[in-house]
Amino acid sequence: MTTAIPAAGGADAAASPSVRTARGGFGRYLFRRVLQSLAVVLLVSVIVFALLHALPGGPARGVLGQQATPEQIAAFEAANGLDQPVVLQYLAFLGRTVTGDLGESYLLNQSVADAIGVRLPKTLLLTGLSLVVAVLLAVPIGVYQAVRRNRAVDYWLSALAIVAYSTPTFFLGMLLILLLSQTAGLLPAAAPQGSGVAEVLAQPAGLVLPVLTGAVPIVATFSRYMRSATLDNLAEDYVRTARAKGTAYRRVVLRHVLRNSLTPVVAMLGYYLPVMFGGALVVEQLFNYPGMGLLFWSAAQSSDFPVLLGCVLVISVATVVGSLLADLVQALLDPRTRGGLR
Amino acid sequence: MRAGLRRFAANRLAVAGAVVLALLVLFAVLGPLVYPTDQVTTDLASANLPPGADGHPLGTDALGYDNLGRLMVAGRVSLLVGVLAGALATVVGTVWGAVAGYVGGVVDAVMMRVVDAGIAIPAIFLLLVLSTIVRPTVGMMIVVLGLVSWLVPARLIRAEALSVRTRDYVVAARAMGATHRRTVFAHVIPNTVGTVVVNATFQVADAILLVAYISFLGMGVQPPTTDWGAMLNDGISFIYQGAWWLILPPGLAIVLVVCALNFVGDGLRDVVDVRGRAA
Numbered sequence: 080m081t082t083a084i085p086a087a088g089g090a091d092a093a094a095s096p097s098v099r100t101a102r103g104g105f106g107r108y109l110f111r112r113v114l115q116s117l118a119v120v121l122l123v124s125v126i127v128f129a130l131l132h133a134l135p136g137g138p139a140r141g142v143l144g145q146q147a148t149p150e151q152i153a154a155f156e157a158a159n160g161l162d163q164p165v166v167l168q169y170l171a172f173l174g175r176t177v178t179g180d181l182g183e184s185y186l187l188n189q190s191v192a193d194a195i196g197v198r199l200p201k202t203l204l205l206t207g208l209s210l211v212v213a214v215l216l217a218v219p220i221g222v223y224q225a226v227r228r229n230r231a232v233d234y235w236l237s238a239l240a241i242v243a244y245s246t247p248t249f250f251l252g253m254l255l256i257l258l259l260s261q262t263a264g265l266l267p268a269a270a271p272q273g274s275g276v277a278e279v280l281a282q283p284a285g286l287v288l289p290v291l292t293g294a295v296p297i298v299a300t301f302s303r304y305m306r307s308a309t310l311d312n313l314a315e316d317y318v319r320t321a322r323a324k325g326t327a328y329r330r331v332v333l334r335h336v337l338r339n340s341l342t343p344v345v346a347m348l349g350y351y352l353p354v355m356f357g358g359a360l361v362v363e364q365l366f367n368y369p370g371m372g373l374l375f376w377s378a379a380q381s382s383d384f385p386v387l388l389g390c391v392l393v394i395s396v397a398t399v400v401g402s403l404l405a406d407l408v409q410a411l412l413d414p415r416t417r418g419g420l421r
Numbered sequence: 422m423r424a425g426l427r428r429f430a431a432n433r434l435a436v437a438g439a440v441v442l443a444l445l446v447l448f449a450v451l452g453p454l455v456y457p458t459d460q461v462t463t464d465l466a467s468a469n470l471p472p473g474a475d476g477h478p479l480g481t482d483a484l485g486y487d488n489l490g491r492l493m494v495a496g497r498v499s500l501l502v503g504v505l506a507g508a509l510a511t512v513v514g515t516v517w518g519a520v521a522g523y524v525g526g527v528v529d530a531v532m533m534r535v536v537d538a539g540i541a542i543p544a545i546f547l548l549l550v551l552s553t554i555v556r557p558t559v560g561m562m563i564v565v566l567g568l569v570s571w572l573v574p575a576r577l578i579r580a581e582a583l584s585v586r587t588r589d590y591v592v593a594a595r596a597m598g599a600t601h602r603r604t605v606f607a608h609v610i611p612n613t614v615g616t617v618v619v620n621a622t623f624q625v626a627d628a629i630l631l632v633a634y635i636s637f638l639g640m641g642v643q644p645p646t647t648d649w650g651a652m653l654n655d656g657i658s659f660i661y662q663g664a665w666w667l668i669l670p671p672g673l674a675i676v677l678v679v680c681a682l683n684f685v686g687d688g689l690r691d692v693v694d695v696r697g698r699a700a
Contacts, residue, residue, distance in 0.1 A: 115534065122538035133554060238434065245679035247630055249637045250653060250672035253660060261663055268661075353543035357634075360545060364638060365657075379549040379640060387550050395541045402541075 108410055116403045123395045127388050128172050132165075134384055176392065182385035184378075191389035195371060199393075200276050202370035205362065206355045208286065209293030210348070217298045218344075221305020222337060225313060228306075236302070243299035248358050252292040252365045259288065270368035279369075289366045293358050297351070304347055308340035315339075342412050349405025353398045425692040435688020438681035445678050449496030458490025461645050469659070472666045480666045482655060491652060492670050498648035500678070502562050502632045507625030509567025514574030515617050519610050521575070522582025523601070533579065539572045545634055552640040559642055562635070566628050574620050581613040588612075615693035622686035626679045633675050649675050 147155075156162050175182075181191035224233045243251075260268040270289050271282035279286070312318070313336055321331045356372070363372035371390060378386035429435055463484040472480040472488075479488035521532035551565050585591060591608050599607070610617075635641040636650030647655075649671040656667030 115537070118534050119537045119541055122534060123541050126538060126542065130550060130554075241683050242676065242680055245626070245630075245683055246676050247633050247637070247650070247672070249634070250668075250675065253653065253657060253668050253672065256660055257663070257665060257668065261661060353541075357543050357545045361634065361638070375546065375549070376638060379553055379638070382553045384550075384553075387553070391542060391546050391550060394543060394546060395538075398541045398543065399537075 105410060109407060112403055112406055116399050119399050120396055123392070123399070124173055124176060125169070127392050127395075128169050130391075131172075131384065131388055181389035181392065184386045185383050186378075186381055187383075187386070191385050194374060194386060195389060195393055197274065198369065198371045198374050201279055201368070202356075202359050202363070202372060204276050204279060205286075205289060205368060205370060206293060206359050208290045209358075209362075210297060210355070212290055213294040213297035213301060214345075216294070217301035218305055218337075218341065220298070220302040221344075222309050222332065222340075224302065224306040225309035226332060228310060233306075237306075240299040240302055243295055246296075248292060248296060248361045249365050251295055252288070252362060255288050255292055268366065270363075270366035272367075272369060274369075285366075289362050289368055292365070293355075293362045296358060297355070300351070300354075301344060301347070304344045305340065308344050309336055312336045312340045343409060346405045346408040346412065349401040349403075349408070352401035353394070356394050356397070428692050429688045432684075432688040432691055434684040435691075438684030438688070441677055441681040442685065445496065445674065445681070446500060449493050449500055452493035452496075453490065456490060456493070458487040460486055460491055460494050460647075469664070471664075479670055480664075482652075482667055483659065488666060488670065491647065492649075492674060495647045495649050495652050495671065496674060498559060498642060498646060499629055499632055499650070499675070502559060502566065502648065503625050503629035503678075505563045506566035506570065506628040506632070507621060509563065510571040510624050510628070511574050511617060511621040512571075513567065514571035515578045515610060515613070517571065518575040518578030518580075519582045519605050519613065522579035523586050523605050523609050525583075525586075529579070533576075536572045536575050539569070544569045544631060548631065548635050549638065549640055552635060557635075557641055557643065559646065562632060562642060566631055570624060570628060570631070574617070574624065577616055577620055578610075578613050581616050582609050585609050585612045619686055619689045619693055622682055622689060626682035626686070629675065629682070630679055 161168065179192055181195070183190055184194055187194050220236060224236050227233050256268045259265050266287050267285045268288060269285060271279045271285040273279050273281075309332075313332075317335060318331055321335060322328065359370060360372035360375060362368065363370045364376045367373065371393075374386065375390045377383075378390070463486070464481075465484070467475060467477075467481055468483055470477055470481040472478060474480065477487050477489070479492065481487055482491065517532065517536070521529045547569050548565060551569075555561050555565065557565075586609060591604060594604050594608050632641060632648060633650030633653070636648050637654045639654055641651055642648055644651075652671040653668060656664065656671070659667055
């Protein structure tokens with residue numbers, strides 16, 4: 080019923096795959112999605128620029144500090160082109176940002192790009208490990224639930240997933256510290272310190288609690304995706320065909336259904352980047368892990384605006400790229416899309 | 422309506438959620454009247470008491486505040502901010518989404534790219550930046566939280582509006598001379614109400630979680646005002662002394678209320694689905 084209106088989906092990220100292909104194939108879709116993503120990144124840069132100007136006293140006060148005199152501010156504004164029209168200022172900001180110049184931190188005696196560059200790999204390590212652990216847990220749980228659908232076990236696992244999803248990451252981490260570190264004395268509650276990824280990896284015991292804390296919410300979400308993707312596939316004709324040809328149910332599930340339901344779920348990871356960055360922020364703060372989340376948190380404590388806005392920009396661009404990739408992977412993988420492409 | 426109630430009652434988790442929710446609201450709203458405590462002046466002489474000591478059922482915190490009483494007043498803030506921020510996000514998102522979906526074309530494309538850009542900036546990061554700029558009072562938290570979380574309802578309602586606007590009653594309303602504004606507010610939005618209500622439940626749950634995150638990170642409401650997240654932030658310094666009574670009660674309160682809202686939302690979705698099928 081909605082397909083009858085041509086004006087409706089002019090630029091519709093949520094359009095169904097069949098609609099996409101009906102309009103001229105994957106190349107066209109790719110082109111449109113990339114353009115859309117560029118527009119979104121531009122808008123994000125406008126928001127960040129606006130935030131920079133929303134600071135009390137504007138960017139000059141931001142750089143010079145709260146004690147700056149009006150004369151100093153006037154001189155700074157003249158020197159940095161802040162007395163120019165806003166549009167020109169924005170274009171200059173955009174030019175600097177594109178070349179990787181995110182400004183200087185007030186406190187770290189370091190450029191924002193360097194500060195992020197040193198810490199980002201450690202955050203990627205932490206979230207990457209959490210992700211691997213989470214997928215290794217979520218996939219079997221989801222498949223098991225789908226196979227045992229609507230039995231007590233499925234019901235309880237679903238309820239447990241909602242409880243896990245409703246538990247704030249920091250409370251979960253505190254519970255784990257209280258149980259495994261404080262009471263049982265099994266694991267250190269402090270994350271590994273060090274400037275590089277190698278130093279962090281050299282202290283694996285300290286990584287267990289942060290990785291686990293980061294993994295649980297992802298398990299909660301992805302076991303649900305996995306369950307419904309597996310259910311969808313179990314209802315497909317190829318399952319009945321394979322069963323009719325005498326293939327054991329177990330083999331059908333593990334070889335055919337698993338493969339077919341895993342790919343879309345893995346593609347979903349692309350949409351999940353902002354949640355993972357948010358999780359990293361809390362986990363790193365809780366366990367004092369020296370990554371980008373902790374950098375952001377300390378910058379918020381000390382109103383280090385260049386660092387704050389630089390991080391926001393990097394994370395937002397990563398989020399846009401993540402969902403673009405996820406969209407493209409899904410458009411490529413969906414058999415209906417592929418059929419329409421030929 | 423009655424069929425909807427029956428459908429909701431059939432979902433036992435949803436009913437349990439509604440009961441838990443009602444109890445928690447009573448606890449926070451009426452609790453301080455039944456169990457009045459001083460949550461403003463510190464009492465260092467009776468600080469850090471374990472549960473049960475000196476007539477403090479849940480002990481006291483580092484400043485000597487009675488922990489049970491604190492749980493109640495903190496609950497007021499958490500629930501108030503959560504509900505109002507969720508409501509604000511729902512209203513803004515519904516209007517935005519309905520207008521975008523109804524008008525369509527370039528306007529729709531531009532409005533939805535704004536939503537995309539907002540979603541690209543993870544809410545918690547934007548909130549931390551904003552709370553360094555504005556003073557995080559309770560009212561400010563509601564506004565700021567509402568203004569960063571209207572994006573998801575906007576997307577959902579737009580998708581609904583796209584289909585509603587082609588229905589005969591909308592076309593008829595326009596033919597009879599109804600203005601665009603009247604069509605959107607009297608026809609399009611009322612017909613998305615199921616989606617709006619279900620989503621509002623989840624919005625409140627998410628808002629309560631977000632307030633907790635911001636307060637836990639030390640950027641939320643400032644003392645002596647507190648909420649459950651801020652109580653956890655205060656409690657974390659005492660985790661190594663095993664002061665579980667400063668950590669478990671506020672943490673479990675958050676989990677309970679968010680879980681309850683999620684279950685209630687699921688129950689409401691069942692109700693709405695039935696209506697959709699009948700129509």
